[in-house]
Amino acid sequence: MTQRSPALFLFALPALLVFLAFFCLPMARLIEVSLTGRDGAGVYWTVLTSARYLHSLMVTVVLSALVTLATLVIAGIAGTFLQRHPVPGKPVLVAMLTFPLAFPGVVIGFMVIMLGGRNGLLASIGDVLAGERWTFAYGLAGLFVGYLYFSIPRVILTVMAAVEKLDPSLEEAARSLGASPWRVVRDVMLPALMPAMLSSGAICFATSMGAFGTAFTLATQLDVLPLTIYNEFTNYANFGMAAALSILLGVVTWALLALARWYSGDAVAATA
Numbered sequence: 001m002t003q004r005s006p007a008l009f010l011f012a013l014p015a016l017l018v019f020l021a022f023f024c025l026p027m028a029r030l031i032e033v034s035l036t037g038r039d040g041a042g043v044y045w046t047v048l049t050s051a052r053y054l055h056s057l058m059v060t061v062v063l064s065a066l067v068t069l070a071t072l073v074i075a076g077i078a079g080t081f082l083q084r085h086p087v088p089g090k091p092v093l094v095a096m097l098t099f100p101l102a103f104p105g106v107v108i109g110f111m112v113i114m115l116g117g118r119n120g121l122l123a124s125i126g127d128v129l130a131g132e133r134w135t136f137a138y139g140l141a142g143l144f145v146g147y148l149y150f151s152i153p154r155v156i157l158t159v160m161a162a163v164e165k166l167d168p169s170l171e172e173a174a175r176s177l178g179a180s181p182w183r184v185v186r187d188v189m190l191p192a193l194m195p196a197m198l199s200s201g202a203i204c205f206a207t208s209m210g211a212f213g214t215a216f217t218l219a220t221q222l223d224v225l226p227l228t229i230y231n232e233f234t235n236y237a238n239f240g241m242a243a244a245l246s247i248l249l250g251v252v253t254w255a256l257l258a259l260a261r262w263y264s265g266d267a268v269a270a271t272a
């Protein structure tokens with residue numbers, strides 16, 4: 001049985017220190033603040049029984065799930081096409097598709113306002129065509145568009161890398177056996193791409209759950225959990241509730257990431 005050199009643990013020490021400093025200590029502090037707030041430990045019962053907080057959580061979860069599904073469909077199709085077909089100016093096009101990763105959430109929110117706000121492009125078009133200004137930026141539709149905008153780049157690169165590793169002979173064999181193009185996609189490509197889709201989809205969901213900058217910029221008719229936490233902290237000085245809601249947000253996101261990791265592991269084993 002081989003013995004591990006103590007020097008190997010020195011390489012893990014920086015990662016351990018980062019984990020302690022940026023995860024364990026903040027989480028411990030959040031738990032402490034939530035338990036020593038005005039409601040004590042009862043704050044968690046309030047979170048789980050209050051219609052207001054549950055509604056905010058459900059809106060956030062449903063919105064994040066819809067953004068994730070739309071992103072997987074769009075990025076899956078676009079990534080597969082870009083990887084499989086010679087497209088003129090492909091490097092430039094891929095760079096432009098991933099360019100939103102350079103924008104903070106506030107800038108993305110401002111771009112949504114420029115598109116669907118009261119003085120945006122769509123409002124001007126609606127004013128000319130129908131005599132009314134079309135807007136969508138200040139509700140969940142605007143937030144959906146903003147989240148979709150910064151989620152697609154996070155998925156499309158992963159899909160392109162996964163498609164590159166696919167074995168074309170498996171698809172050719174399916175076609176030679178009479179499989180239709182749809183069956184080739186359903187029975188050959190999707191199972192092979194499933195681990196990448198699950199992992200990137202989980203990251204997309206987690207990012208949408210905790211995104212604040214875009215929601216804050218568009219915050220007119222929105223009731224999502226990051227804004228609820230912000231309001232509890234700044235407007236009501238209810239630090240215990242803000243901490244408890246932050247922990248709830250983290251638990252839900254962590255559970256989804258763990259579930260996706262488990263399922264993607266099973267998918268890898270099944271396709272091995």
